[in-house]
Amino acid sequence: QVQLVESGGGLVQAGGSLRLSCAASGRTFSNYVMGWFRQAPGKEREFVAAIRWSGGSTLYADSVKGRFTISRDNAKNTVYLQMNKLRPEDTAIYYCAAAYSSVLELWVSSSYAYWGQGTQVTVSS
Numbered sequence: 001q002v003q004l005v006e007s008g009g010g011l012v013q014a015g016g017s018l019r020l021s022c023a024a025s026g027r028t029f030s031n032y033v034m035g036w037f038r039q040a041p042g043k044e045r046e047f048v049a050a051i052r053w054s055g056g057s058t059l060y061a062d063s064v065k066g067r068f069t070i071s072r073d074n075a076k077n078t079v080y081l082q083m084n085k086l087r088p089e090d091t092a093i094y095y096c097a098a099a100y101s102s103v104l105e106l107w108v109s110s111s112y113a114y115w116g117q118g119t120q121v122t123v124s125s
Contacts, residue, residue: 002026002114004096009119012086016123020081022096022116029053033099034079036070037109038092038121047107048094049081059106064090086123093118 008020022034035050049070050059058070069082079096097112105111 002098004098004114004116006094006096006116006119009094009121011122011124014086014088014123014125016086017082017084018086018121020083020094020096020119020121022079022081024077024079024096024098027098029077029098030074031101033101033103033106034070034072035097035099035106035112036079036081037095037097037112038090039095039118040089040092043092045095045109047109050106051079052101054101061107083121086121088123088125090121091123092121094121 003025005023012018030053032053033050036048037045038048039045047061051070067085072079095118096116098114099112103111
């Protein structure tokens with residue numbers, strides 16, 4: 001059974017940094033795409049970033065491009081989201097997700113088959 005466990009959320013001041021982790025287990029993930037999504041109160045879940053486990057190609061939402069970096073550690077089966085220059089509008093619950101590598105629309109939440117429980121990120125102004 002696939003399990004995704006996020007960690008690393010917390011409270012940070014605007015301009016600060018956080019690194020989220022997503023520990024994946026239960027499957028060989030070399031044929032998967034890993035994504036990060038976020039959901040703020042009263043808003044729909046939105047795409048943040050994605051990385052293909054094999055090859056490491058990445059995709060970012062325009063709102064985080066240049067500030068966030070997604071990466072993976074094959075040995076640890078862990079995906080990271082390094083978030084720099086955080087803004088109050090980055091406040092949300094951040095979710096890790098896994099999709100089969102054949103998926104093309106990496107920015108669409110319904111493309112992902114597995115989800116973590118989420119971790120709260122709060123950025124104060």
